[in-house]
Amino acid sequence: xxxxxxxxxxxxxxxxxxxxxxxxxxxxxxxxxxxxxxxxxxxxxxxxxxxxxxxxxxxxxxxxxxxxxxxxxxxxxxxxxxxxxxxxxxxxxxxxxxxxxxxxxxxxxxxxxxxxxxxxxxxxxxxxxxxxxxxxxxxxxxxxxxxxxxxxxxxxxxxxxxxxxxxxxxxxxxxxxxxxxxxxxxxxxxxxxxxxxxxxxxxxxxxxxxxxxxxxxxxxxxxxxxxxxxxxxxxxxxxxxxxxxxxxxxxxxxxxxxxxxxxxxxxxxxxxxxxxxxxxxxxxx
Amino acid sequence: xxxxxxxxxxxxxxxxxxxxxxxxxxxxxxxxxxxxxxxxxxxxxxxxxxxxxxxxxxxxxxxxxxxxxxxxxxxxxxxxxxxxxxxxxxxxxxxxxxxxxxxxxxxxxxxxxxxxxxxxxxxxxxxxxxxxxxxxxxxxxxxxxxxxxxxxxxxxxxxxxxxxxxxxxxxxxxxxxxxxxxxxxxxxxxxxxxxxxxxxxxxxxxxxxxxxxxxxxxxxxxxxxxxxxxxxxxxxxxxxxxxxxxxxxxxxxxxxxxxxxxxxxxxxxxxxxxxxxxxxxxxxxxxxxxxxxxxxxxxxxxxxxxxxxxxxxxxxxxxxxxxxxxxxxxxxxxxxxxxxxxxxxxxxxxxxxxxxxxxxxxxxxxxxxxxxxxxxxxxxxxxxxxxxxxxxxxxxxxxxxxxxxxxxxxxxxxxxxxxxxxxxxxxxxxxxxxxxxxxxxxxxxxxxxxxxxxxxxxxxxxxxxxxxxxxxxxxxxxxxxxxxxxxxxxxxxxxxxxxxxxxxxxxxxxxxxxxxxxxxxxxxxxxxxxxxxxxxxxxxxxxxxxxxxxxxxxxxxxxx
Numbered sequence: 001x002x003x004x005x006x007x008x009x010x011x012x013x014x015x016x017x018x019x020x021x022x023x024x025x026x027x028x029x030x031x032x033x034x035x036x037x038x039x040x041x042x043x044x045x046x047x048x049x050x051x052x053x054x055x056x057x058x059x060x061x062x063x064x065x066x067x068x069x070x071x072x073x074x075x076x077x078x079x080x081x082x083x084x085x086x087x088x089x090x091x092x093x094x095x096x097x098x099x100x101x102x103x104x105x106x107x108x109x110x111x112x113x114x115x116x117x118x119x120x121x122x123x124x125x126x127x128x129x130x131x132x133x134x135x136x137x138x139x140x141x142x143x144x145x146x147x148x149x150x151x152x153x154x155x156x157x158x159x160x161x162x163x164x165x166x167x168x169x170x171x172x173x174x175x176x177x178x179x180x181x182x183x184x185x186x187x188x189x190x191x192x193x194x195x196x197x198x199x200x201x202x203x204x205x206x207x208x209x210x211x212x213x214x215x216x217x218x219x220x221x222x223x224x225x226x227x228x229x230x231x232x233x234x235x236x237x238x239x240x241x242x243x244x245x246x247x248x249x250x251x252x253x254x255x256x257x258x259x260x261x262x263x264x265x266x267x268x269x270x271x272x273x274x275x276x277x278x279x280x281x282x283x284x285x
Numbered sequence: 286x287x288x289x290x291x292x293x294x295x296x297x298x299x300x301x302x303x304x305x306x307x308x309x310x311x312x313x314x315x316x317x318x319x320x321x322x323x324x325x326x327x328x329x330x331x332x333x334x335x336x337x338x339x340x341x342x343x344x345x346x347x348x349x350x351x352x353x354x355x356x357x358x359x360x361x362x363x364x365x366x367x368x369x370x371x372x373x374x375x376x377x378x379x380x381x382x383x384x385x386x387x388x389x390x391x392x393x394x395x396x397x398x399x400x401x402x403x404x405x406x407x408x409x410x411x412x413x414x415x416x417x418x419x420x421x422x423x424x425x426x427x428x429x430x431x432x433x434x435x436x437x438x439x440x441x442x443x444x445x446x447x448x449x450x451x452x453x454x455x456x457x458x459x460x461x462x463x464x465x466x467x468x469x470x471x472x473x474x475x476x477x478x479x480x481x482x483x484x485x486x487x488x489x490x491x492x493x494x495x496x497x498x499x500x501x502x503x504x505x506x507x508x509x510x511x512x513x514x515x516x517x518x519x520x521x522x523x524x525x526x527x528x529x530x531x532x533x534x535x536x537x538x539x540x541x542x543x544x545x546x547x548x549x550x551x552x553x554x555x556x557x558x559x560x561x562x563x564x565x566x567x568x569x570x571x572x573x574x575x576x577x578x579x580x581x582x583x584x585x586x587x588x589x590x591x592x593x594x595x596x597x598x599x600x601x602x603x604x605x606x607x608x609x610x611x612x613x614x615x616x617x618x619x620x621x622x623x624x625x626x627x628x629x630x631x632x633x634x635x636x637x638x639x640x641x642x643x644x645x646x647x648x649x650x651x652x653x654x655x656x657x658x659x660x661x662x663x664x665x666x667x668x669x670x671x672x673x674x675x676x677x678x679x680x681x682x683x684x685x686x687x688x689x690x691x692x693x694x695x696x697x698x699x700x701x702x703x704x705x706x707x708x709x710x711x712x713x714x715x716x717x718x719x720x721x722x723x724x725x726x727x728x729x730x731x732x733x734x735x736x737x738x739x740x741x742x743x744x745x746x747x748x749x750x751x752x753x754x755x756x757x758x759x760x761x762x763x764x765x766x767x768x769x770x771x772x773x774x775x776x777x778x779x780x781x782x783x784x785x786x787x788x789x790x791x792x793x794x795x796x797x798x799x800x801x802x803x804x805x806x807x808x809x810x811x812x813x814x815x816x817x818x819x820x821x822x823x824x825x826x827x828x829x830x831x832x833x834x835x836x837x838x839x840x841x842x843x844x845x
Binding site for chain 1: 650652671674675676679680681683684685688689690691692693694702703706744747748751
């Protein structure tokens with residue numbers, strides 16, 4: 001395509017190229033989720049307060065819109081307060097693994113040679129670890145804990161980030177503008193992080209949004225297995241475990257957090273895709 | 286002459302839609318996001334004949350090709366009718382219609398054989414995919430292989446190319462594979478969009494003659510999209526000249542090229558470098574542009590230095606490369622090559638792709654490490670690699686203006702970075718842009734907003750920002766349209782005189798080297814086979830290979 005046509009293309013309104021409704025509703029859902037993370041504990045300060053007398057009320061009961069669970073905890077309050085625990089971890093996992101990916105992936109892809117080999121074997125090793133088994137073993141050895149799970153997931157998520165950044169960096173590093181930077185005798189670190197990396201951002205951001213979704217599901221699975229989030233804590237994954245037994249009496253106790261997990265994960269996916277496509281757009285020649 | 290008149294005249298010339306025509310396109314109009322991009326026009330192509338659509342980039346010629354292939358980018362739509370002997374397509378057509386048409390009745394051959402083939406599939410697989418797509422029944426394994434081998438044989442490639450990946454082939458071979466894939470389905474119409482622009486001179490002729498032969502054999506109509514007038518002559522029966530979405534001239538190729546009636550066609554013919562020579566360029570450079578003093582002020586070179594540099598021309602060597610060899614694994618691409626560039630001198634290195642000319646430039650620049658040999662700069666030997674070199678010694682302007690600028694960084698930031706490296710204030714930016722004849726508002730633009738020629742100007746500005754002693758131009762104009770090419774060559778000629786620059790100019794195009802170089806080296810398979818004053822070498826070549834190159838170049842020039 002000739003450059004002039006590229007310029008004309010750049011003027012096509014962005015909204016016409018994507019599905020704005022899906023993207024906007026995803027952004028809205030993520031916004032609500034973020035609001036719950038920040039203020040959930042203020043809205044529902046005593047979500048974990050038990051009341052045996054009110055146990056197992058169905059949805060729509062007076063004072064308990066979504067009913068209560070076995071221990072008499074209000075499902076709505078529990079869900080609102082559980083957002084923080086369910087979402088902060090995955091976001092930290094995605095960020096941590098993104099940082100590892102950027103550092104190791106860029107170095108690996110740009111410098112190549114022995115350092116690339118070592119980082120490559122390290123990612124192979126991490127790839128070969130089964131997530132759930134590793135989590136259970138780590139919980140057994142070091143004790144189960146929320147932040148321990150975050151650290152473990154960062155480690156287990158990082159190899160795909162490293163590989164993706166590495167591939168992106170390798171593709172960009174072969175292009176003449178990088179050689180033009182070499183002709184200016186810029187340092188390798190500077191070329192890596194100021195010339196090459198900006199061209200890989202769209203990949204990194206897309207991938208990290210996908211990681212939020214994966215980590216959300218992984219966290220819920222771990223909470224469901226009893227590793228990760230301590231029993232009694234307000235957390236969507238925990239609600240799935242606890243609510244499984246009372247599905248007949250109060251289906252909302254399981255369905256509401258489950259739908260929220262699916263919704264937020266899908267929204268993160270969609271927004272990640274959309275961001276990726278639009279960021280690439282500006283970078284296209 | 287109005288559009289209707291042109292169309293009528295053309296119809297009278299039996300070039301309008303007619304009963305015998307295999308392919309007739311009527312009322313082709315393309316609408317873009319901001320209105321009509323290509324005004325309605327008609328054409329027809331008889332079986333076995335070629336119609337050339339020429340114009341500069343942005344004229345709408347590629348959009349027209351895409352419209353006929355049903356591949357318009359988002360935001361564009363086409364109107365009109367495409368009548369083939371087997372089907373008639375009313376535009377805009379549905380995806381289902383295009384799937385039945387594209388590849389089967391209409392094939393598209395793209396400009397760049399480096400990107401039009403999938404890098405992860407073997408060439409045979411790719412040809413096989415088009416065969417499968419065009420065949421209604423399921424082919425057996427042996428049957429498909431036989432068809433693939435047959436397609437390869439048609440484009441004069443051996444059967445074992447089917448097992449090769451595109452990166453294992455040369456540019457010319459890749460384009461042959463692309464042709465084999467495009468023709469495997471026996472289309473009625475082939476649209477070739479700048480099919481040889483990315484190839485070097487020797488390959489260009491071969492590919493075009495190959496296409497011509499296949500076309501006559503099959504009675505296939507071809508629409509050849511090009512900016513290259515030399516290519517069109519002798520290879521197309523009729524020609525359409527397009528400018529800003531309008532057909533400004535049409536007719537039989539020889540009459541249009543010999544006696545163009547529209548000023549734009551005349552300008553296109555005059556801009557072609559094969560018919561102008563260096564003295565004319567020099568004269569243009571001397572008469573126009575910035576004054577010497579002004580450019581000195583811009584680049585901060587004192588008049589004394591410039592005069593000194595001018596006086597020192599040819600009196601001492603700036604760069605000497607002696608006995609350079611370079612091997613990539615088992616493959617030796619340079620066999621003891623020696624090249625010298627004097628102060629203020631412009632030296633051309635010519636040769637076909639694969640001759641090693643770019644490797645010489647990259648070794649001198651330190652981007653590639655020579656296997657053996659000595660490179661001296663200003664009398665001091667430089668160790669292989671970038672570490673021993675400083676930015677102010679030399680800078681490169683690369684071939685492809687689309688990838689030599691960082692797409693995520695705007696022009697101003699790129700140039701300021703280069704200025705900072707040389708310890709120059711950021712306020713020199715406007716002067717620097719002015720030097721390459723760009724206005725100051727380009728500083729805030731991203732590369733994606735610029736045309737190829739504008740990008741190449743920015744790349745030159747970036748190279749000159751550090752005030753290098755040597756400017757290496759590695760095929761710096763070969764990816765550009767002729768008229769833009771001329772502007773960039775004029776600019777280089779002007780800067781050379783004004784700044785006392787030494788230039789090492791790498792090109793496969795003799796016409797381009799002839800315009801700029803004082804001395805020339807002819808390279809073949811990693812050896813210098815001839816060298817000397819540009820005028821002598823190109824006017825009375827001694828080596829048979831040089832003679833062949835010059836003859837090919839004169840042939841191209843004579844075509845105008």
